[in-house]
Amino acid sequence: MAAVRRGQRSGAQGTLSRDQELELIEAIRGNHPDGYGLDDELWSRHTVAALIQRRFQLDLDLRDVGAYLGAWGLGPREPRERACSLCADSVTRWMEHAYPAILRSAQEHHADVYWLGRTRLHGVVPPADVLSAVSARGRTRFMIATPSVNPPLPRDFLLRLSGAAGRTVHAIVDSSWPTARWPRRLPPRIVLHPLPSCGRDA
Structure with a gap:
């Protein structure tokens, strides 16, 4: 590490x-x-x-x-790297059709676009998870948390990503968090988009 x-x-x-x-x-x-x-x-x-x-x-x-x-496992990753091999074709189609619409909506609303993910930080005791948000321009923002089984996507992480000024955020969430583990009743300024995954909850 x-x-x-x-x-x-x-x-x-x-x-x-x-x-x-x-x-x-x-x-x-x-x-x-x-x-x-x-x-x-x-x-x-x-x-x-x-x-x-x-x-x-x-x-x-x-x-x-x-x-x-x-x-520590932070930094930009290609969309196909965020999905298992079985989902690679679905991610490619998603990038061709859904992602451009997300970018257009973000531009219209002067919003930031982030890719959200989670990785295990090895070599530390106790273990740690790194929760990251990488912007479409490559800027990385993150937090470190103690891992748990089937953790929810932290509401506080999303609110902090939006910031005190209440920036509009479009967040693309990889398979680290199935939709059932997303927080409910988020402010309208925070819009979540699931990246295709064979393990994604409906």
């Missing part, structure tokens, strides 16, 4: 030691940037870099921070 690049010594200037990386994960788990006085409601490269500077007095380049996030 550690994201130290080849040729760099763990703990050297510009990198985190293994212990520091684990401490960083624990600082993020179950917490949000605004709880540390940072100006965002979900974690991103910028807020993680700010927390690293504050906690370890290290000024990491955003590309280096992105390397850590990539090692």
